[in-house]
Amino acid sequence: MKVRIKFSKTGSMKFIGHLDVMRYFQKAFRRCEINVSYSQGFNRHQVMSFAQPLGVGLTSEGEYLDAQLESSESSExxxxxxxxxxxxxxxxxxxxxxPEDSKPAMSLVACADYRVELKDNYEAVEDFEIRFYDFYHQDTIEIEKKSKKSSTIMDIKPLIYEYKFEQEGLFLKVAAGSVNNLKPDLIMEAFYQFLGKELSPFSYQYHRIDLYAQKEDRFISLDDFGVNMKEGLSGEL
Incomplete structure (x- = not known):
């Protein structure tokens, strides 16, 4: 059977990288004796995959792990x-x-929600909401995107689907996934370039709220693809 686990990552665990999180869950599954399926062959491993790696330093309440189990107790x-x-x-x-024919979460991700908050002891941008409005309503928002081998100039405006200001901070809905993937810190870097200021890499806390798949003209949370199990099940059923 296939299951999808949604989990949060907060506090000091934000400094733990993706591979360590994967090993962490592998050990946790063994520790609580979950009947997880293993791959075949010489180097057998637990059958699991993650929707999208979370950057080091980011917190989240919307991380997803897909696993294959031989049997399971109720969801609760x-x-x-x-x-x-x-x-x-x-x-x-x-x-x-x-569902048995469901696609892996990593292949479904098309969009992500983030919250951006200014950390304590850092100077806030004057008239932040007004300046961000002016920034977003440019015809294009171009920024240099660097990789290990090259750098390209790209327009990130089409990848910002929504923004709004909330009591907790700036809310962003942006493109995510294997085809287009826009990180919130890149948006803030572009915003500070627009202001003619230098962005400190530690001035904002980025928090992922959820991940979504696209179905026709709407986004669906990855959590909505599964159903809660009220009773235990066996993968042989």
């Missing part, structure tokens, strides 16, 4: 079992059974 029991053996700074929020 599985959440309690996993959370019992892991830190409070990584917590399972939902545990859902997926």
């Amino acid at each position: 029991e599985m959440i309690e079992k996993i959370n019992h053996v892991i830190t409070d700074e990584i917590q399972v929020l939902s545990f859902k059974l997926l």
